[in-house]
Amino acid sequence: MRLPCPICGERDRREFYYRGAALALHRPDPDAGDEAWADYVHLRDNPAGVTRDLWYHEGGCSAWIVVTRNTVTHEVLGAELAEGAR
Amino acid sequence: MRFSALRILKEGLTGNKGWTPHWRDPAPKPAYDVIVIGGGGHGLATAFYLAAEHGLTNVAVLEKGYIGGGNVGRNTTIVRANYNMPGNSEFYSHSLKLWEGLEESLNYNVMHSQRGVINLFHSDGQRDYAARRANSMINQGDDAILLDREGVRRMVPYLDFENVRFPVYGGLYHPRGGTARHDAVAWGYARGADMRGVDIIQNCEVTGIDVENGRVTGVQTTRGAIKAKKVGIVVAGRSGQVAALAGMRLPIESHVLQAFVTEGLKPCIDQVITFGMGHFYISQSDKGGLVFGGDLDMYASYAARGNLPLVEHVMEAGMTLMPMIGKARVLRSWGGIMDMSPDGSPIIDKTHIDGLYLDCGWCYGGFKAVPGSGNCFAHLIAQDRPHPAATRFRLDRFRTGVGLMDEEGTGSQHNLH
Numbered sequence A: 001m002r003l004p005c006p007i008c009g010e011r012d013r014r015e016f017y018y019r020g021a022a023l024a025l026h027r028p029d030p031d032a033g034d035e036a037w038a039d040y041v042h043l044r045d046n047p048a049g050v051t052r053d054l055w056y057h058e059g060g061c062s063a064w065i066v067v068t069r070n071t072v073t074h075e076v077l078g079a080e081l082a083e084g085a086r
Numbered sequence B: 001m002r003f004s005a006l007r008i009l010k011e012g013l014t015g016n017k018g019w020t021p022h023w024r025d026p027a028p029k030p031a032y033d034v035i036v037i038g039g040g041g042h043g044l045a046t047a048f049y050l051a052a053e054h055g056l057t058n059v060a061v062l063e064k065g066y067i068g069g070g071n072v073g074r075n076t077t078i079v080r081a082n083y084n085m086p087g088n089s090e091f092y093s094h095s096l097k098l099w100e101g102l103e104e105s106l107n108y109n110v111m112h113s114q115r116g117v118i119n120l121f122h123s124d125g126q127r128d129y130a131a132r133r134a135n136s137m138i139n140q141g142d143d144a145i146l147l148d149r150e151g152v153r154r155m156v157p158y159l160d161f162e163n164v165r166f167p168v169y170g171g172l173y174h175p176r177g178g179t180a181r182h183d184a185v186a187w188g189y190a191r192g193a194d195m196r197g198v199d200i201i202q203n204c205e206v207t208g209i210d211v212e213n214g215r216v217t218g219v220q221t222t223r224g225a226i227k228a229k230k231v232g233i234v235v236a237g238r239s240g241q242v243a244a245l246a247g248m249r250l251p252i253e254s255h256v257l258q259a260f261v262t263e264g265l266k267p268c269i270d271q272v273i274t275f276g277m278g279h280f281y282i283s284q285s286d287k288g289g290l291v292f293g294g295d296l297d298m299y300a301s302y303a304a305r306g307n308l309p310l311v312e313h314v315m316e317a318g319m320t321l322m323p324m325i326g327k328a329r330v331l332r333s334w335g336g337i338m339d340m341s342p343d344g345s346p347i348i349d350k351t352h353i354d355g356l357y358l359d360c361g362w363c364y365g366g367f368k369a370v371p372g373s374g375n376c377f378a379h380l381i382a383q384d385r386p387h388p389a390a391t392r393f394r395l396d397r398f399r400t401g402v403g404l405m406d407e408e409g410t411g412s413q414h415n416l417h
């Protein structure tokens, strides 16, 4: 699998650290309550198909990126910088 | 049809014409007392214990593919009870005891082989941890022996003991650990359940879960609607999707785990050896193939096949530990879909919907759990209270933070297990 870093171009998967669902961008307010926080930290849509997840270009430009890809076929559909992605 | 040595002899002499199918192929009935979704190891074992221990025989197992097609037929077959934390410790101990009586209770040869598991360590700190873990195992009533380097060398002389990065300091030896034939476990439970009246229905995918006034009433399937008083979800890597049919989101992320097997060789590896630092473990099957694997590919996937970087990593780790395997040719590699939970430990619990139960989160270690999970899940479904060996596998531990079982000590977070 190769991921298209918006800054570095297409790079080997080994250069990236995987964080998981891009849900991590939607951090609740500190006082949002335990349901909201449990949701955020633990619960996942876990789709079989198109997903958006967060990768860190550790062996490259150090950007966090949101990759859109298919969990069934491993097809990579695109990527954008996490900054401002939401 | 019962299996016995005499029967094998008789069949051998009469052209093996008397063997019959191991289970029936029934059409779904309109209604059951209990429906078990998922005909993997855990689902089949659940059905078996519902019938064998709780007298519930009006039960169906609904499997979307075929029996043994999921992870139960894709794993590397290691069976052990060497856990450290309360919760896991008593559960895997219970499961190993069931393994030890399994062939008799099923009248089926699952080739359970207690050949011993050795977990290697490579530093003083790791030795301390291995000693602590060994003591936990002994306190639980299981067996553990701390081997020093010479002790390991006597058992497995072919390791690279002087490796510069990971010199072998010793090993945690668990003599009752070992392997079993994975698909025989599925077949044995399927046959045992079927003989007691359970309907095993293959090619039957559950596409909907019917809930009325907060209570489950049945399921929709590709073979029609089926009513049920109780429904158990036990679908491993597909847990998130099936739970979504009942409107639930789970603390589960599905990942791919790969494994490999070489051509058949003469017996050379007698035990199961794990090399945690390299994310590598290996055993030799009774056919002679070296069966080995490593860590997850480490990204969410339903592909049931992995990527090459992990293949390379596993091969490198194998060569680091035991250079002698370098000339063996790899025959096959494959992957399975793992239901990863945030703390790496499982869930066996009721849901917020009456009559709907959940068994998932087995991560990469659920084969050894097959008897224990089936036994405890059947108990929960039949009696509506947890089995004493599985009281801590609660779904709400992730919300409350109470009773998290983070065996690896990495933190309760999805990408860390």
Ligand SMILES: Cc1cc2nc3c(=O)[nH]c(=O)nc-3n(C[C@H](O)[C@H](O)[C@H](O)COP(=O)(O)OP(=O)(O)OC[C@H]3O[C@@H](n4cnc5c(N)ncnc54)[C@H](O)[C@@H]3O)c2cc1C
Residues within 6 Å of the ligand: B037, B038, B039, B040, B041, B042, B043, B062, B063, B064, B065, B066, B068, B069, B070, B071, B072, B073, B074, B075, B076, B077, B078, B079, B204, B205, B206, B207, B234, B235, B236, B237, B238, B242, B257, B258, B259, B293, B334, B335, B336, B337, B338, B362, B363, B364, B365, B366, B367, B368, B369
């Ligand atoms: C490569 C690999 C190596 C492993 N090694 C080990 C090991 O050495 N030791 C160990 O203890 N564990 C190991 N495991 C883990 C172990 O295999 C799993 O944790 C365990 O098998 C999961 O439970 P199961 O057998 O019930 O799963 P499965 O066999 O996957 O059963 C789930 C079933 O549910 C069915 N299903 C899904 N959705 C639906 C639906 N909508 N309707 C109907 N049916 C459905 C699926 O078709 C499947 O048959 C390994 C796993 C892999 C992939």
Ligand SMILES: [Zn+2]
Residues within 6 Å of the ligand: A005, A006, A007, A008, A009, A057, A060, A061, A062, A063
């Ligand atoms: Zn980059």
